[in-house]
Amino acid sequence: MAVLVFAETAKNSFKKTALEAVTYGAKAAASLGTECIALVIGDADNPAQLGAYGASKVLHVGGVAAFDSQVYATAVAEAAKQTGASLVVMSHSSTGKSILGRIGVKLDAGTVPGVNSLPSGSAGSMTFGKPVFSGKAFAQVEVSSPIAVVSVMGNTLPPENTGGDAPVEAVSYTLPAAKIRVKSVERVEGITPLPEAELVVSAGRGVKDPGNWGIIEQLADTLHATTACSRPVADAGWRPHHEHVGQTGVAIRPNLYIAIGISGAIQHLAGVNNSKTIVVINKDPEAPFFKAADYGVVGDLFDVVPKLTEAIQKYQAQH
């Protein structure tokens, strides 16, 4: 028995969500009375550092280049068999979602995508919490197979660095040939991607014109927050599609969500209402978003947002 965590990398370094997954795996292993083993695929800087997040050992599969779900899923399933894992953990990221189901089929195991709580019970009957109905409810899902395969929602547990390295063991498995050829990867540099962001500044149709986005970006820059938007704003091409949050966009759960000039339609709320703290800025005191907010400011965004940016700058200068 063991807990196996696939720790994802981007450009050779571990993503924050990977460190969260290792922390999750270590805590789950402690409650199941077993060890947490990390698996790293492809080039990675300093895999031993995963020891600091609770891995007792790191298995490293070298020589794998671009992502291909068949190749990665085979490596994870082989590692799970080799370590006798009863729980396999990964991030609920674009990579995790591409392989979770494959691994479940390979291991003939139950899968739970997007868990947001540690397991209860033991192998053969492990139960996990997960958001359903686009964040409007939660479900307890029981896995009845001897192995459970789960992906962990971002911001479920903060990564806990307790120091120390883990031994790294190079492993090699017979992997299938990739049928996917990655031509290029374009990354937006410097900002935290929305699903991983802890602070999000989001704006809607109330901003009226794409030319007015400067004040929204200034607030986001000041906070080092990621920007998001409502669906009509993305549909109109004012903002890129990947910023669209909500039921039919990206579902997020940051620590802070600031909604500016967004009415709070049920489909918008569905993707953001698991945020820890919600601030709403809207000139209409009747806007439905206020019912879902922790803090609200009734006022004209063109007046309030620059003032808020200024107040944050003042606070930052003092701290």
Add this chain to the structure above:
Amino acid sequence: MKILVCISKVPDTTAKISFTDNNTAFNTSGVQFIMNPYDEWYALVRAVELTEDGKGETTVINVGPAANDAIIRKGLAIGADKAVRVDAEPKSTHQVAEEIANYAKDKGFDLILTGKETIDYNGSELGAMVAEMLDQPYVSYATHMEVEGTTASIKRDIEGGVELLEVDLPAVVSAAKGMAEQRIPNMRGIMMAKRKPLETVPASAGAEHVAVKSYELPAAKGSVNLIDAENMDELVRLLHEEAKVI
């Protein structure tokens, strides 16, 4: 080119979410059901675009009870050529995937398309399962797709960026926003849908492995703390000291 589009039935996006039977079942009373938006707006429309030259064929498949025929007909009205319903009550994604893979395995589909996720279970896992069962490549979150011969060129969303790739067909692809533009079925489509074949096939009883034991609603928010628009220092103080988020 032969394309299979997996369509699922979900509660309308404005449906009130509540539970019955001691929080073990979704309360369907008064709830309208729709085709999952990603399946309809993106996967199905792109399949229809790729096959409406007459050289290809789009089949929609749903695993579900007879009550799902209405959304399946909508798929035909949007432009699918034929439909299949596997007569089973979906209990887990693994089971649904086995039914779809079992149906598809000897039909020679070049592409199997799914939505990026269902808006009720938010699994985002079915496509990968079907691909594994059929030993095919799988590409998730495609926002753009062109097909040339036996190769698909795809743009997909990854965290903080976009990946451009090529994949050999047959393959399974999940569709996200950008792949196509929503189509509203017109009168002619609706009339034609009535004459298109909708075949029902028996279930093969796949393994379930997981079961939802209970549901709960999020804790209700307390009432909002309104801050004066002239006093943003106070809001910053509260975010720091009370909410502890900055």
